[in-house]
Amino acid sequence: MAKADALGQFEQVVMTAILMLRDDAYGVTIHAKVEELARPKAVSLGAVYVTLDRLEDKGFVGSWLSDPTPERGGRSRRYYRLGALGERALQESAVTAKRIWDGIVEIWGKEWAKEWGKRWGKEAG
Amino acid sequence: MPSPPRSLELLIGLLIPPACREEVLGDLHERFTNLPRYVADVLTSVPFVILSRIRRTTDFQVLLMEACVLYLSFWGAARLEDVAFLDFRFGYLRLAIPAATTLLFLMLADAYAVPGRGWVLKSLRAPVFGLAIACLSQLWLPKEHPDLTLPRWILLCGEAAGLLLVCTVRMLSPPPADRPQGAGGPVFWLHLDSVSLSPEAWRIAKGAGMLAVAALLGALLGYGPKAAPQVLVILAVAIAAYQVRRWR
Numbered sequence: 240m241a242k243a244d245a246l247g248q249f250e251q252v253v254m255t256a257i258l259m260l261r262d263d264a265y266g267v268t269i270h271a272k273v274e275e276l277a278r279p280k281a282v283s284l285g286a287v288y289v290t291l292d293r294l295e296d297k298g299f300v301g302s303w304l305s306d307p308t309p310e311r312g313g314r315s316r317r318y319y320r321l322g323a324l325g326e327r328a329l330q331e332s333a334v335t336a337k338r339i340w341d342g343i344v345e346i347w348g349k350e351w352a353k354e355w356g357k358r359w360g361k362e363a364g
Numbered sequence: 365m366p367s368p369p370r371s372l373e374l375l376i377g378l379l380i381p382p383a384c385r386e387e388v389l390g391d392l393h394e395r396f397t398n399l400p401r402y403v404a405d406v407l408t409s410v411p412f413v414i415l416s417r418i419r420r421t422t423d424f425q426v427l428l429m430e431a432c433v434l435y436l437s438f439w440g441a442a443r444l445e446d447v448a449f450l451d452f453r454f455g456y457l458r459l460a461i462p463a464a465t466t467l468l469f470l471m472l473a474d475a476y477a478v479p480g481r482g483w484v485l486k487s488l489r490a491p492v493f494g495l496a497i498a499c500l501s502q503l504w505l506p507k508e509h510p511d512l513t514l515p516r517w518i519l520l521c522g523e524a525a526g527l528l529l530v531c532t533v534r535m536l537s538p539p540p541a542d543r544p545q546g547a548g549g550p551v552f553w554l555h556l557d558s559v560s561l562s563p564e565a566w567r568i569a570k571g572a573g574m575l576a577v578a579a580l581l582g583a584l585l586g587y588g589p590k591a592a593p594q595v596l597v598i599l600a601v602a603i604a605a606y607q608v609r610r611w612r
Binding site: 265266267270283284285286288289292293296304308310311312314315316317 | 393
């Protein structure tokens with residue numbers, strides 16, 4: 240099996256957004272979900288488009304056009320879905336992130352982890 | 365339901381490359397709440413969409429080859445028409461201006477082309493328009509910067525040779541967007557099926573084509589064996605860089 244390319248941090252966020260949105264992942268919803276995941280950083284729509292193009296070129300995501308809808312002025316949506324290679328790359332990234340988290344907790348202690356857990360919980364609402 | 369002004373949408377639609385116009389305009393329409401926010405959305409998305417499309421449609425190895433053959437065409441024309449011109453102030457820089465203008469146009473033409481439609485015709489049409497614009501830019505330059513223009517015969521001979529060579533390069537290497545595509549991007553096995561040549565045979569054919577181009581350029585220069593080695597060395601380096609990139 241071919242080795243999957245490494246993912247950048249923003250690519251991981253965009254791919255996670257696509258994964259969470261399942262069958263409703265298109266430009267507007269992906270941007271909203273990415274803003275939610277990347278809080279408190281603001282994310283431009285252009286950055287999301289560029290990253291989606293790059294992920295498509297790498298073969299991590301696939302896309303297709305839907306039928307036109309009236310709320311979009313009679314234009315189609317481009318839906319995105321993770322490919323097998325993309326899922327594998329995201330899994331590898333998640334495992335690495337978990338190892339980083341475990342390593343930090345080991346050094347900075349469980350109290351620090353609890354405090355950050357509470358803070359993230361509040362932010363997530 | 366609020367919607368953006370039709371005329372503004374039409375104008376923005378012209379700026380967005382056709383390959384992604386549908387979804388980007390639709391997304392902007394869906395996000396519309398008021399005009400200032402719409403304009404902000406346009407400003408933070410459209411330039412990136414254009415740059416991303418240019419990146420996707422530009423094969424930098426092919427662009428390098430096109431730059432080489434264009435510059436060599438003007439350089440050859442200068443040697444043929446007036447060797448002393450190269451010793452003038454900005455002599456070599458002046459040769460690069462029409463070449464750079466043409467390259468810029470070719471990049472934009474590829475980005476704004478509708479993918480998959482008549483790439484053979486596009487391969488010929490884009491260099492014709494690109495070189496025509498380079499010629500027009502030379503008509504404008506004398507008024508502002510007379511020391512940056514090319515003499516008319518050097519310009520015309522360079523453009524004729526450049527047109528021939530760039531068309532050849534583009535026929536041998538169509539833009540990435542016009543190569544066979546799978547659902548999510550270029551697919552290697554689809555590419556193999558469509559060209560019915562093994563990858564090695566395809567590389568050899570491209571190499572042979574480039575050598576033929578180099579020989580033709582040598583003949584155009586009229587210096588025969590005297591000029592051919594210089595041309596061959598430059599083109600061989602370009603081909604080698606291209607092939608090394610492919611094999612990696």
